[in-house]
Amino acid sequence: MRMPKLSRILATLAAATMASLGVVAAEASPALAITNVCYNTSQAGPFAGYANQAASIWNAYTNNINMSQCGTNLMIYYTYGGGSYAVRYSLGNGYVVIDYYQAQQYSPLRIMTHEIGHILGLADNYNGNCALLMSGGSAGTACTNPYPHYTEAAAVDSWFRSASPGAESARVFSDSWPAAATVGAQR
Numbered sequence: 060m061r062m063p064k065l066s067r068i069l070a071t072l073a074a075a076t077m078a079s080l081g082v083v084a085a086e087a088s089p090a091l092a093i094t095n096v097c098y099n100t101s102q103a104g105p106f107a108g109y110a111n112q113a114a115s116i117w118n119a120y121t122n123n124i125n126m127s128q129c130g131t132n133l134m135i136y137y138t139y140g141g142g143s144y145a146v147r148y149s150l151g152n153g154y155v156v157i158d159y160y161q162a163q164q165y166s167p168l169r170i171m172t173h174e175i176g177h178i179l180g181l182a183d184n185y186n187g188n189c190a191l192l193m194s195g196g197s198a199g200t201a202c203t204n205p206y207p208h209y210t211e212a213a214a215v216d217s218w219f220r221s222a223s224p225g226a227e228s229a230r231v232f233s234d235s236w237p238a239a240a241t242v243g244a245q246r
């Protein structure tokens with residue numbers, strides 16, 4: 060059994076309070092459906108801890124998903140070179156590959172939460188804004204923000220609440236972390 064989220068408890072309390080006041084809570088039942096996103100770090104090597112941290116972040120920032128190591132619908136892999144990327148089969152399903160070398164240039168936790176963001180339905184948004192998680196590497200190597208912007212978290216919540224067909228489409232997301240001052244260019 061899973062511990063109930065604080066947000067759910069608060070929502071329940073709020074609903075109970077409102078009910079006692081004779082007010083009908085608009086978001087009562089359907090909004091409380093939570094989807095389990097089961098990730099697996101058995102192949103994540105040195106990035107397993109980052110995957111756990113990223114899952115905690117997504118759990119904290121969303122209401123409609125719960126990430127835990129309950130299965131294998133989101134595998135976390137790592138590789139050496141070629142770039143980090145995410146392959147989304149459908150909303151909440153797919154796999155993430157972290158490039159070991161890239162994770163030495165960019166924040167590994169930001170890469171992880173970003174790539175998982177793709178699995179959760181988000182697209183890239185390379186506008187250089189470090190406040191956005193999906194700006195990825197466009198925000199530069201100095202940007203270590205691993206947290207989704209509230210608009211990004213709200214989008215994920217809305218997709219999982221409504222199972223939006225657009226967000227469910229299968230897609231590969233790569234090239235989010237451009238090589239900056241690469242090893243080859245330094246001499």
Ligand SMILES: [Zn+2]
Nearest residue numbers: 183195232235
């Ligand atoms: Zn990306």
